[in-house]
Amino acid sequence: MKVELQLQGPLKRYNRNTDLLTMFVDAETCTVRNLLEQLRIPVASVSFISVNDDKESLDFIVKGGEKIVVYPRIAGG
Amino acid sequence: MAYTGKILRINLSTGKATTEPLNERWAHDYLGGKGLSIKYLFEELAPGIDPLSPDNKLVLMTGPTTGTIVPNSGKLAVAAKSPATGTILDCSIGGRFAPELKYAGYDAAIIEGKSKVPVYLVVEDDKVELRSAAKLWGKGAHETEYILQDILDDFVTMVIGPAGENLLPMACINSELYRQAGRGGIGAVMGSKNLKAVAVKGSGGVKIPNIRKFSATMNKIKREDTMTDVNMWAYSDGTPMIVDLCQTTGILPTRNFQEGTFEQYEQINSEAVKAVRKAKKACFACPLACGNYVQKGKATVEGPEYETLALCSSNCGISDLEAVIEFNRLCDDYGLDTISTGNAVAFAMEMTEKGLHDFGIRFGDIENYLKMPALMANREGVGADLALGVRTMAAKYGGTEFAMAVKGLEMPGYEPRGSWAMGLAYGTSDRGACHMRAWPVSVEAFGDIDPFTIESKAELVKGMQDNNATKFCVILCDFWALSNERIAEILSLVLDRTMTVEELARIGDRVYNVARLFNEREGFDRKDDYLPDRIFTEKLTTGATAGKLLPREEYEKMLTEYYRLRGWDDNGKITIAKKKELGL
Numbered sequence: 001m002k003v004e005l006q007l008q009g010p011l012k013r014y015n016r017n018t019d020l021l022t023m024f025v026d027a028e029t030c031t032v033r034n035l036l037e038q039l040r041i042p043v044a045s046v047s048f049i050s051v052n053d054d055k056e057s058l059d060f061i062v063k064g065g066e067k068i069v070v071y072p073r074i075a076g077g
Numbered sequence: 078m079a080y081t082g083k084i085l086r087i088n089l090s091t092g093k094a095t096t097e098p099l100n101e102r103w104a105h106d107y108l109g110g111k112g113l114s115i116k117y118l119f120e121e122l123a124p125g126i127d128p129l130s131p132d133n134k135l136v137l138m139t140g141p142t143t144g145t146i147v148p149n150s151g152k153l154a155v156a157a158k159s160p161a162t163g164t165i166l167d168c169s170i171g172g173r174f175a176p177e178l179k180y181a182g183y184d185a186a187i188i189e190g191k192s193k194v195p196v197y198l199v200v201e202d203d204k205v206e207l208r209s210a211a212k213l214w215g216k217g218a219h220e221t222e223y224i225l226q227d228i229l230d231d232f233v234t235m236v237i238g239p240a241g242e243n244l245l246p247m248a249c250i251n252s253e254l255y256r257q258a259g260r261g262g263i264g265a266v267m268g269s270k271n272l273k274a275v276a277v278k279g280s281g282g283v284k285i286p287n288i289r290k291f292s293a294t295m296n297k298i299k300r301e302d303t304m305t306d307v308n309m310w311a312y313s314d315g316t317p318m319i320v321d322l323c324q325t326t327g328i329l330p331t332r333n334f335q336e337g338t339f340e341q342y343e344q345i346n347s348e349a350v351k352a353v354r355k356a357k358k359a360c361f362a363c364p365l366a367c368g369n370y371v372q373k374g375k376a377t378v379e380g381p382e383y384e385t386l387a388l389c390s391s392n393c394g395i396s397d398l399e400a401v402i403e404f405n406r407l408c409d410d411y412g413l414d415t416i417s418t419g420n421a422v423a424f425a426m427e428m429t430e431k432g433l434h435d436f437g438i439r440f441g442d443i444e445n446y447l448k449m450p451a452l453m454a455n456r457e458g459v460g461a462d463l464a465l466g467v468r469t470m471a472a473k474y475g476g477t478e479f480a481m482a483v484k485g486l487e488m489p490g491y492e493p494r495g496s497w498a499m500g501l502a503y504g505t506s507d508r509g510a511c512h513m514r515a516w517p518v519s520v521e522a523f524g525d526i527d528p529f530t531i532e533s534k535a536e537l538v539k540g541m542q543d544n545n546a547t548k549f550c551v552i553l554c555d556f557w558a559l560s561n562e563r564i565a566e567i568l569s570l571v572l573d574r575t576m577t578v579e580e581l582a583r584i585g586d587r588v589y590n591v592a593r594l595f596n597e598r599e600g601f602d603r604k605d606d607y608l609p610d611r612i613f614t615e616k617l618t619t620g621a622t623a624g625k626l627l628p629r630e631e632y633e634k635m636l637t638e639y640y641r642l643r644g645w646d647d648n649g650k651i652t653i654a655k656k657k658e659l660g661l
Contacts, residue, residue: 008314008318008321008347009309009310009313009314009318009347010306010309010310010312010313010314011306012313042306044306044307045306045307047322047519047523047524048322048326048523048524048525050325053325054621055325055326055621069321069325071321071322071325071523072306072310072318073306073307073310073519073558074310074318074319074322074519074523075307075308075519075555075556075557075558076513076516076554076555076556076557076558
């Protein structure tokens, strides 16, 4: 199964400065946290993630076909 | 050591400039920036003065790290009693003015009185001069800075536009064209003194006790604690990055805070801004360079920042980025704060659409939207009403329940119904609704803490307010995420005395309390710490915040708990015990 990942802001550097990538996953066992680990993105660098536009936990288990957006941590406003 | 030990005082009524020693005890207790400027104003301003009278003072305050290579230390605190709210007001402005003032030999400049005619102030080391601004008065902020650049050789300037001259409560002070001390009408204080501009140039430096150790440590900190993922969003994107985060979490103010999502957000988000970005810009000593120079069509500006995108775009129902960029440029040139201006325009749009009063402008009406900055700054036509700010507009025409302001200061770009601690932060901010006193959306809407509960929120907001107060005393940029341990390490090197996190926490608490004491003296208490009724009574209907409001009874509980943690009574007054504890 595959999912589409969008990395925002400075997180793109974990994907050769490209924001979109497709990842192949084992459905029903793979969490978003696992995907971040595969990309070597530190959890501390992530504000939150969304799955199909809804904010979800990093422990969300992917089923395949989702669009996941990873938002960077931000200071100040 | 890091201080020059000298304050420059300029009396515009007499035209005289004097110097005096920095009050070392206050510098010890309040460090500089926000805290020290508020302390000076608390001691020197008589209660009840008119903020637009000669009795008000304008304080330009540096901090102990100003002028050094400490990352993100290029900010200046600009403080006075606010014409918009009647509270204490401190703003911070980036660029290069703060280090230049220090190199000229001053920790601060205190400007008092009122000139009989328009003037501008020129400071070059110990040479201080007032010059006629007759030919500058009436000109835009941008043209004024260009003219001063031609007249003066390599000075850094702070100027006001027509909005400041015409004493608008949303008038700001500009520097380097696009940097602003933005909020609370600080530009109107300058205008009320007939002061069009301040120019400074210094040839001195800053003494650091152990320069070798200091330099090595700063390079290490820059590498390990500044140029990191947590901060690099500022360089890669800048604040427009926040649009997508707010949209996803349902806290992007839309059509005067009627909704928390904007259907056309992709036209104003960071990707849209980056598509028209031409260059980056940094303040003094900043490796993060958050500024974006953009150009779209005929419109060009350094910006738009998130607050402008939220308040002047989605909140006005405007999705045309070129129009927003042009609106931003006009606000900067006329000397208008985009947060309050966007709110005033959005309020007028809703009033018109609801048929409560016809301001001749509706959501999405680009043609009239682009006319508003000039009309407001010059107090012409409907602009004369919008120039009053939303609280006064509502008092005149109705709509109080959706006049989105606290203590008269219009709300920034974070919907409190989707971040309850943000609501408390707006309510208890010392200068009215402000996102820079505490920014709990970072851990609520954008983090793991449930945004829709009051549990532990009072503690969260108090902690953030104290930390930010300390940061703005040092004075460091809000965009650098760093721990108090790191600040203590830096200050220990700069001040040549041991600074601890415990002392920093005490300083933050003290600063927040002296600001509250100033406001208390002006008659502020619990009744002033509330949000507009819309937040308590109207449910949002779209996105992640659909069906949400902030229940008034929950807010009351949060507020009471916050007062308890602060050591204030149930009416929000500082207790005698607390004053004693902090030496106030």
